[in-house]
Amino acid sequence: MEKTEKIYNTAVEATLEVIGGKWKPVILFHLTFGKKRNNEFKSLIPAITQKMLTQHLRELEEEGVILRISYNQVPPRVEYELTEYGWSLKELLHLMCRWGDSHIERKYEGKATVLANSMLTGVPPTF
Structure with a gap:
């Protein structure tokens, strides 16, 4: 079949x-810190269904950005990780995070909390 x-x-x-949309960049950002299982994504991104x-x-896997690793065991175990191609997005994703931090500070002047920062750094959020 010829591609148009x-x-x-x-x-x-x-x-x-x-990588567009509300959740794909967030999923990819979390994968820059290592392999994740489904339940880990649910903890890191509680609002996603x-x-x-x-x-x-599935879409990110089809694009060749992430790899789904299925282990042949009971109960089934599946992990996701960035492919070499996916790792090429790391700098972009981390720049987006830094820009978002600046934007939040500018817009909310310290009256907003980024929960993922506390999860990644181990420092509890201040409310």
Whole structure:
């Protein structure tokens, strides 16, 4: 089957086609800190539904950005990790995080908390 030519107005569109949306960048960001299992994602991203998590993980796997590792054991165990191609997104994702921190500080002047920062650093959030 012959592929038709794809036209983008800017390469940003191509990036967003792969990692765009509310949850995909968050999933990928968490994977930059190592392999994750389904229940770990649910703890790290409590607002995501199981249906959306499964859908996004499948789409990211289809794009070659993450790898699904299934262990042949009882009960079944599945882990997700970034592929070499997925690791190329690390700098972008961490820049997005830093920009978000600056934006939150600018907009809310210290009256907002980023829960993931406390999970990653081990420092409890202040409310």
